[in-house]
Amino acid sequence: MSAGAPDGAGGPGEHGHGGLRASLSGLTTRGRSFLAAGIAAAACAYVLGQGELLRVGLLLAALPLICVLALHRTRYRVSGSRRLTPGRVSAGAEARVQLRMDNVSRLPTGLLMLQDRVPYVLGPRPRFVLDRVEPGGRREVSYRVRSDLRGRYPLGPLQLRLTDPFGLVELTRSFSAHDTLTVVPRTEPLPPVRIAGEASGYGDGSRRSLALAGEDDVIPRGYRRGDDLRRVHWRSTARYGELMVRREEQPQRSRATVLLDTRRLAYEGAGPDSAFEWAVSGAASALVHLLEQGFSVRLLTDTGDAVPGEGGSGFSASGGQDSAEAAGLMMDTLAVVGHSDGAGLSRAYDALRGGGFGGGPGDGLLIAFLGDLDDAQTELAAKLRQRSGGAVAFVLDSAAWAGQAARPHALPSVEERLGRLRDAGWTALAAPPGTAFGELWKQAGTARSGIGTTGGRG
Structure with a gap:
């Protein structure tokens, strides 16, 4: 939730709206037309000696100036706030934005x-008209936003427009607070299959963490x-x-790494239906599924950057709030x-090879989403798999x-890769x-390492 007052000071009108000159700049097209017509009529009346026309001209010219002065001297104060629910949505889902306006002055607003x-x-820019807000009163309005494209989108600042009853002057002031809507990739619910070569998430396979491994290896x-x-344990007592x-035997959660190939040269096309967006959505689905299955997970890209990258292990925590934050x-x-802008997977290879994180080098399940690979990168990708865990x-x-017949440069076919x-x-x-x-x-889940599968061939 964000809140604030208009930029400059407390609220519109209280500090002179930034000066009389700023108020004059708020004349609308109608107000400028009135002012120009009044000046022209007064000039013609002076040349022709028509007193009645002079009075009409002065009235036309004075009316917008009076409106400017009235808004300039307005002294009520307002505060505004915004509530975004939720702050993180998947692509295509809606978020609700609630705006609240409070009149904190002793005078009603116009x-x-x-x-x-x-x-x-x-979506379209939301606009709302508030007729009159009594002293100490409050008004709440809401609108919805959605995006089919993932990203981080700023909301705000909230703008407040003041206008006179004739529509001759319009002053705009902006509140200082912002919010950010995060649109994450779409995810698919995945079936709970067993990947070849890997135990289930909560360590019922070959690896378990023992707190009691002998008289010389006891952590009481x-x-x-x-x-x-x-x-x-009498000796420690x-x-x-x-x-x-003595501590009980504690199961160690299996680890999984999701590798996303983001190289520009590995993908053609753009937009929500492109190959790259499919890979991003697939990586998100795999991450969510593995976390639900109890794995400690990390996200790795071809640049060698891992998320989460701090906290020692490099993987998500074993559960609770830390796991949710990761x-x-x-x-x-x-x-x-x-x-x-990278040309290969060497940095990802170095990160996997050197990142044991408490186990063997590169241990755990590896899920990779790979774009186009030449001969050298295909060989390097083959080496990414470690012997200790499964790899998909x-x-x-x-x-x-992208709907193209062939790539502009020679690459191994999908079958060869x-x-x-x-x-x-x-x-x-x-x-x-x-x-x-x-x-x-x-x-x-039904395939086996090194054995071809039916289906899934491009």
Whole structure:
């Protein structure tokens, strides 16, 4: 929620609207026409010696000036606020914006026009007319915004227009507060399939974290009511002078890395139906699904940047608020991710090879969304898979997505890329145009590393 007063000071009119000159600049076309007609009539009356015409001219010229002076001396104060609900939505979903205007002066307001500045991609600019707000009164209006394109969009500043009853003068003042609407990629619900070579999220596979691994590798904790007395660790009890017990065996959550290829040269076309947007949406769907399945997840791009990138492990936390914050951070990153100028996947390879994060090098499940690859990058992508975990690659042919017969430069065919990846142990599937990611995810669960699949070939 944001709130504020118009730029400059307390509110419109209280500080002179920025001076009399600023008020004169608020003359509308009608007001300028009245002023010009009055001056012309007065000049003609002087030349022709017509006293009645002179009085008409003076009246026409004086009316807009009187309106300017009246608005200039207006002394009421107003405050405005905006509430955005929710602040993060998926592409195509709506968010509600509620505007609130409070008259904090002792005088009723005149006619007010409220306008909020929003990017055109979110829809038409909302305008509201408030007839009269009593002293201490409040008015609330709302509107909805939506976008089919992901991104971060500023809302505001809120603008307030003051006008006279004749429509001769119109003064605009802006509030200082802004809000930001984050539109994240669309996500698909994915079936809970088991990817080849990886345990389920909560560590029921080969890796478990043991707090008790022997007399020389014990991490005791203080005794709590209800603890089994058979777990009392007497040596630590004697050392610390209080009752200590051995920790129970704790399952370690499996890790997963979602790799998104963002290279500009790897994709053709643009827009919500392009290959790149499909890859971004697929990466978002995979992240959400893996988090729901209990994995510790990180997002990695071809630039070598990982999200979350702080906090030691580089993966999302084991649960609770930290995990939700990490998920929000990854989705916010995907909301604004764009094309990189990199030529290859070497930085991602270095990040995977050197980033053990508490386990073996590059351990855990690897989900990759790859654009066009030449021979060298295909070989490098094949090496991204580590022996300790499963690896699934969704390979896109951007020429097919863009409706082109062939790429302008020679590249291995999709079948050749898939074959090389499968030979290296990947579960590799093609992502032809219009394919639902949920179907490909289901195929990845039924496929086996190194064995070709039916369906999914471009």
